[in-house]
Amino acid sequence: MNEQSRLSILVAWEIGGGFGHLMRLRPIVERLVQRGHRVTLVVRDLEKAQEIFPDLACLQTPQRSGQATDYPQVASLAEIMYNCGFNDQSTVQRLCASWRAIGELVRPDVVIMDFSPMALLAFQASPVRRVLIDNGYSHPTMTARMPDLRPWQRGYADLQAAIEDDVRQSVNAFLVEQGLEPVEALSALFRRVDSINLMTLPELDHTGPKTHVAYRGYAEPGGPPPPWPETGARPRVLVYLRPFAGIGELLSRLGGMNWAILAIVPGHDQQLKARLAGVSNLHLTEALCDIHLAARQADLAVCAGGDTVGIMLLGATPVCVVPYHAEQYLTAWRAEKTGAAVTAGNPSRLPPRSDEIITALNRLISNPDHYDQASEFAARYKDLDPARELTAIITEIEGQGFPET
């Protein structure tokens, strides 16, 4: 590819926490760089982005001034947007102007957006290719009202509608100012793009299967083989959790069973390490491994409600989901419907206690249906090839006229 045909690509990530967004962007960004494109990241968490992308320019996303969160218990994407500044037209104008200032410097041919509604709005009038890399939480159904992100609890329809109308008004004020057609429904904004890629599967889409998107499964970041404890014990149980109040108690109790346990707990402290030091059938580590391979090798998994749930099911491994917050609880809620997963705890108090996790785990292993359903799930997607999906995403990003990947 010669210099002239290289693209300037702006990758935006505005909302969310942890490494999940960056990890799913990583293979895409790496492939784009390999193909000679110039990639600039504009991210919510600069420190983490610098760690994942040590050789790329990383900027901070424009952020609403002040820390107030109007609706902490969000029940729709409209409320999330409200909290991020869409509640106020002048804030939308300011943040969009700042996004476009970044655009003036980067001069992107393509803007890739991961959970980035303000960037999505800001670049509506720009001559760029717009590509979404999202999941079902950050990308709505194309319905008159935004889908419910807390379907397990009674909604407050009137207030939710009013919030959504406020957000839609702010969006439309900006669109009209830019000489663009307003949207009749807020969800329509998310269709004004060139390509929509959801890094999930229809069964695990937070807001239900959609027909207007491409489901790409889960990124495959690779990594070393999983370091299972060398005891030969079965079942093999993969625990992949962040530290929480009950993690020590949970792992101690699991270690007391005659199972082979690989516990990946990024950020765990020395106290936990010391507590589990003598447990020969449990290997505690912070290091990430090839999680897709671990899914195929494990008999059971205990993990939070991120992408790992789907990766486990693709490996035919039933899952005990330990949600830390409402978004993960929604994943768990969907995963349970596949018949291959159980959820620990309840949404009014997250994350669950260790005894609730043990109870859920017992429920999982006592019913062979969970294994059957996990196998069926994996069989349904036996032809899903992450490498092929990555290639398809790259083709979507580059558009027409580029050599095959």
Add this chain to the structure above:
Amino acid sequence: MKRILLTWELGSGLGHVVPLTGFGQHLSNALDVEVWYCFQSLHDQISLPFYKRMLQAPPVPPARNPIGRPRGFSDMLHNIGFDNQKGLNGAIRAWRDIFGLVRPDVLVCEFSPLSLLASRGLPMARVQVGTGWHVPPPGAPVPAYRHLPGHATEQQRTRERAMLERVNRVLTEFEAPTMQSLTDFFQETDLTALSTTPEFDHFDRLEPPRYLGHAPVRPDNPESVRWPQGDGPRIFAYLKPFRGLSTLLKQLANGQYRVIIHAAEQAWDTARHFAGPQVKVSPRPVALDSVADGDLVISHAGHGLIHETLALELPMLLLPLHREQQVNAGNARQVGAALVIDCTGPEPDAEAFESALDQLLGEPRFRQAAQACGRSHDPAIYPGLTALSGAIRELIE
């Protein structure tokens, strides 16, 4: 077209953004340049046209072991990531990424130590603006602020040496010149122009920088007020929440005064209960012109309001709430125009307020001192913008 990048990283309120955007506007008008901004807060008081070239500044990295009660400038550096190698490296990298995109010919820093450090060794002119609080004089250990305890402890010296080592590691990583002392990067700029006067600098300096006088900071849409009727002394008070607020308000309400209060932030919740025939209370900023014929101003010793008060030739009762305000208050006391009741520690008692008010209103020396230095603080004669843009024109050329 040449590019100028204005950065602001630390501090809060309008005292930073209003002068800096005003300066940016002036540069755009006076020179053939493109002005970019990179601010820590995308403030709703900044008007929309500025956002067309406005970037979000990288977050200041957290300290690994924060100093709870910072004593001096080097403690402040410690608390913004200079004790955290990974955080410091990340911040420098983030600023260099911004410089890589903006490619400024001139960098203008207002309380932006990390952006200033990150620019070291890069081909751009460097300018520092702001008050003296942000710009330490040379020296190791870093010299103390005026009016604050200044004895450098061995612990401070050790901390400064460790910070210097960290800074030099990151400079080496980015192939920039290393430093001999922790604050070299503040000294090695092309221009340091402070928006203050020598007597209101926060440091004593052997080599004075360029003093520009006071940069006016006027809030949008202030309220014009009229004094309550009567013949008591006229007091304007700008108050924020602090221990002793109710005691002071009681004193003001029960004395034979005519009082106008701008109660900011949560002070309004308390102050509104003291409103009455002799006490007007407003949550909105008050137009200072409308209280110019007063007898006394009470404030928390913000740098800007002190200058504005001196321009009105009024004496002051100053109630500093933090260290920067302690220095401002000390300077105002030193010129003889103010009494100070420190509100950073235990709650002041009613006698302290009563005695201070009696002195300030009863003894002409305070007003005379305010009159003596007031004329040089008139914001109408602020030469800063023209002087600064002239200096930057020379740097560009």
